[in-house]
Amino acid sequence: MFTKILIAEDRDNENLGIVSAVQEFTNAQIDTAQFCDKTILKIKAAINEGNPYELLISDLSFTLDYKKHTITTGKELIKEVKKIQPDIKVIVFTGEKKPAIIKSFFANQKIDGYVCKGLYGLSELIKAITAVDQNTIYACPVSKDALHQKNILKLEPYELQLLKLLVQGYKQEEISQYLIENDIAPYSKRSIEDRIRKLRDDFNAKTNIQLIYTVNQLGLID
Template identity: 40%
Template sequence: MFNKVLVSDDLGSINQGVLTVLESMRAKTVQQVQYCDDAYLKIKKGYLDQTPYDLLITDLSFVKDYREQNFRSGEELVIALKQEYPELKIIIYSVEDRLQKVRLLMNDHKANAYVCKGRRGLIELGKAIEAVHNEDIFVSPQVAAALSKKTSLEIDDFDINLLKLLSNGLSQDEISVSLKNNNISPSSLSSIEKKLNKLRIQFKANNAIHLVAIVKDLGLI
């Protein structure tokens, strides 16, 4: 497991949970900071002292206070660190769940994992640490769509609407009526069948139940 880990987050209490996960995974030494600049300096010093950190877990947003900072966000920190030390593993741990942001950090800034804070955040953080340790990448399911462009890009508002109606307990017949009432086209039973069939294939679902379960896990509805 990782030898030297740095946790960067401006809220002390959140750190506590992250530290818990790290210790349960037997990380050797774990340190934490509450400012991006501190994170940068600690990592730089680690390299100079020949005892580099091999993992950074950082938040994205840091509230400003009296201390003047060079790095105003986790994103700037990631950019600078990945430029100087490309081999340093970085896991983003943030409430931010916009796909655009995730895509930017993973694809352009080469972060190694992106975990959304939330009810399952710590569990996913564990998986992320595991994955990154195995030279793999990880992103939370709810924002996984950000990387697999093909699937998510083909899904439009109509599909989402369809899935929502379906998950609300309407039969395909009732969905047809509902769409007709709202003057949404296409609305025929046959078209609805076709769309749902396409979605089932896209998400590798066995049936409509499975489909709804999958898209719910992905946070699409």
């Protein structure tokens, strides 16, 4: 069983509940961090001390204080933690239940478990910790149902490329030039405009800014 666990959760009552539940069935050292930046510092410090954390349990949203924060979301946090310590196990424990987001974390962030908060959240978290400790991927019933949904809108590689270029601030003329230089078709400005318009319709977005925000919130682009 895990001997050293770090919990990233911004609410004190949630932290206490998680710590209490985990301590009931393991003798692991359990540390907590209320902010993403603090979590990163603790991960690095543990590695430097030669006693790294084996498991990170993280929420996805964090309420920030008056201080400046470099990392503000669980998605960014997990991505950064994986860069620092690739072998650490990660369980997401959150109230976020959107199927597209759940699928994205398993596919893109390579997490080991996803548990939705709720009436049976803590008991499901214990099941997740047990499974992950045995190198088994775990999804709670809610997230498992989401993973099996077939009607989630998927983006084609070409559409993902367009969205990533929009995120980087490219104008449509610049996108066309980029596609030409990288031999990606279709690259005409008309084709690009039509595809972006279709994406706005698909995601019910009135502007490109709203489109980018929506797909980013759904975890469809990294």
